[in-house]
Amino acid sequence: MKTNLQKLADVHGTPLFIIDHDTIRKNYRLFKKQLPRVQAYFAVKANSNQEIIKTLFDEGASFDVASYNEFMQVYAYIRHFDPRTKDFYIWDKIIFSNTIKDRQTLQKIKKFRPLVTYDNRDELQKIRQHCASAGLVLRLKVPDTGSQVEMSSKFGIEPGDALSLIKQSFDAGLVVEGLSFHVGSQCTNFDNYTAALEIAAAIFNDARKLGYPLKIVDIGGGFPVAYDADVPKLEKLARIINGECSRLFPADVELIAEPGRFMVANAATLVSEIIGKAKRDGKIFYHINDGVYHTFSGVVYDHWIPNFHSFKKSKPEICAVVGPTCDSFDKISLAEELPGDLKIGDYLYTLNIGAYSIASSTKFNGFDGAKVLHLNKM
Numbered sequence: 001m002k003t004n005l006q007k008l009a010d011v012h013g014t015p016l017f018i019i020d021h022d023t024i025r026k027n028y029r030l031f032k033k034q035l036p037r038v039q040a041y042f043a044v045k046a047n048s049n050q051e052i053i054k055t056l057f058d059e060g061a062s063f064d065v066a067s068y069n070e071f072m073q074v075y076a077y078i079r080h081f082d083p084r085t086k087d088f089y090i091w092d093k094i095i096f097s098n099t100i101k102d103r104q105t106l107q108k109i110k111k112f113r114p115l116v117t118y119d120n121r122d123e124l125q126k127i128r129q130h131c132a133s134a135g136l137v138l139r140l141k142v143p144d145t146g147s148q149v150e151m152s153s154k155f156g157i158e159p160g161d162a163l164s165l166i167k168q169s170f171d172a173g174l175v176v177e178g179l180s181f182h183v184g185s186q187c188t189n190f191d192n193y194t195a196a197l198e199i200a201a202a203i204f205n206d207a208r209k210l211g212y213p214l215k216i217v218d219i220g221g222g223f224p225v226a227y228d229a230d231v232p233k234l235e236k237l238a239r240i241i242n243g244e245c246s247r248l249f250p251a252d253v254e255l256i257a258e259p260g261r262f263m264v265a266n267a268a269t270l271v272s273e274i275i276g277k278a279k280r281d282g283k284i285f286y287h288i289n290d291g292v293y294h295t296f297s298g299v300v301y302d303h304w305i306p307n308f309h310s311f312k313k314s315k316p317e318i319c320a321v322v323g324p325t326c327d328s329f330d331k332i333s334l335a336e337e338l339p340g341d342l343k344i345g346d347y348l349y350t351l352n353i354g355a356y357s358i359a360s361s362t363k364f365n366g367f368d369g370a371k372v373l374h375l376n377k378m
Contacts, residue, residue, distance in 0.1 A: 002311055005271055005349050008373060014273040014347065015290040015370035017358055021055045022376040023267035028059050031223070031259055034238035037245065041095055043221055043260025044070045046355045051374050052264060053077075058378065062093035064221075064258040068105045071096070071114075090114060091135070095218070097180070097258055099123060099139050099155050106130035117180055117218075119157045121165060128172050135177040136169055137218055138162060140203065142196035147184025147222060148303050156181065162203045166212055178216025178254070179204055185261060185302070187222035188231055190240055196220075197241070201248035216254045217245075223262040227305070227352055234262070261355040268354030270295050270370060274346045275324060284319045284340050288348060291323015291330040293364035295357045299332060302356035306333050308348045314339040321348070325365040 009016050031040050041064040042056045050073060053063070057077045065071045071094065078089050096109070096116040100123060109116075113133040118124055119140075127134055141156030157165060162179070169176045179200050183192035200217055207214050219241065224231050245255060272295075276287030290296060298304035308321055316337040323330035338348070361369040 002349070005269065006311055006347060009271040009273070009347050012371055012373055014271050015288075015295060016271045016373055017295060017353075017370040018269045018271070018373045018375060019049065019052065019264075019354065020267050020269075020375045021051070021378070024052060024055050024263060025059055027263045027267065028056060028061060030234065031262065034234055035241060035257065037242070037255050038219070039254070039256040041093075041097075041256055041258050042263055043097075043258045044073065045359060046260030047264045047268075047357070047359050048073060049358065049372060050076075051377060052267075055377065056263065062095075062256070064095050064097045064260070066096070066098040068108050071109065087113065095137065095256070095258075097137075097139075097218075101126075103130050106134075110134075115177060119155060121168065124165065124169055124172065124174070128174060132174065135175055137178050137180045137216060138166060138169075138176055140179055140181045140196075140199060142181040142183060142199055143192050144182070144184030144187070144222075145192060146187070146189035147192065148186030150184045151182045152184070159199050159203060163206060163210070166207050166214075167210075170212060176207075176212060176214060178214050178218060180216075180218030180220060182220035182258070183222045185222055186224050186227075188224050190232065190237055192222070193219070193237065193241060194244055197244045197248055204249065204253070215252075216256060217249060218256045218258065221258040221260055221262075223257070223259045225261055225265040225352065225355070227265075265355035266352045268352075268357070270350040270353045270357075272348050272350070274342055274344055274348065277342070277344055280320075283334075284317065286319055286321050286338065286342065286348070287324060288321060288332075289324050289367075290370060291325055292332055293323065293325055293327070293330060294361045294367060295353065295370045296323065296332045296350075297360040297362070298353070298356040301360050304356065306336075307350055307352070308333065308336045308338060309351070310338050310342060311347055311349070312339055312342060314341050316340075324367055327365075 041062040043064040099119045110131040272288040317340045
């Protein structure tokens with residue numbers, strides 16, 4: 001692999017963001033195998049590269065979108081469908097999972113009769129005014145202890161208030177299709193899932209007893225990627241989810257999920273180039289042509305722990321790796337074990353960088369982002 005990465009960097013230049021579409025297909029098929037009852041909606045926000053969306057579209061995935069622009073990225077592949085098929089696809093395979101949507105977005109998507117999430121009364125009134133055709137999914141606040149990125153401080157209605165808002169929704173002439181939750185991104189504490197499923201089941205079953213015909217339970221995302229050997233495997237989580245869903249929900253409930261990181265994190269590798277080298281307070285600093293304002297943005301926004309590997313073998317020492325911008329904040333890592341004799345022009349490579357990386361990259365200081373190279377597209 002290392003030799004191939006070097007050759008690709010020599011040909012295409014650096015920084016080079018390499019996406020392996022075979023890995024994306026493998027991840028999607030593994031998810032479907034382990035959770036056969038769950039409809040997988042790829043969370044486009046994890047990596048909105050158009051070719052990734054195309055690969056998952058071809059695999060039969062559904063899509064979780066956060067904005068009208070993300071919706072249109074998916075819509076590009078169905079715009080030629082006949083109206084009835086198109087309408088069914090949007091209803092069955094796309095969810096707007098951002099609980100807060102501006103009025104303009106709601107007005108634009110009204111004609112599509114979309115499935116949308118919400119978690120408060122003001123959002124309900126806004127949807128009623130600007131997109132009454134939507135089907136509603138009420139997002140619940142659930143535990144997210146120990147997840148890499150927590151969600152509950154910003155999203156989700158308190159469980160004790162859920163039935164009241166469901167009633168208000170139906171009284172307003174809208175239809176609540178189901179419930180959703182999110183246990184936090186990169187969730188390795190599987191107790192979060194069991195607690196969330198218990199909370200959702202109690203509300204779901206009480207709502208049905210009151211005559212509200214809920215159909216959907218959206219178990220969100222958070223499915224962990226094996227960044228290291230300590231991360232529990234999907235197979236273990238799948239056994240928990242499958243068992244709890246069978247125990248807690250009627251057989252006619254539609255289960256959906258929003259995996260994002262799980263689908264793409266391990267599908268991309270970055271090759272960067274050392275553009276400067278200095279010794280500061282006795283430590284070697286390698287300056288590379290990518291940084292936290294660009295492909296390593298996940299270090300800031302995703303609490304992601306970076307990794308660096310050298311193509312050369314020699315005695316390692318603790319080094320710093322920093323980005324190309326003039327901002328001192330642009331420090332990717334201050335404790336990387338790398339050879340101390342690397343030179344300007346040498347390459348480094350970084351694994352498992354497919355999620356929340358180029359998706360949040362900027363052009364700060366005028367630097368272009370990494371070039372994207374696709375492998376194994378069909």
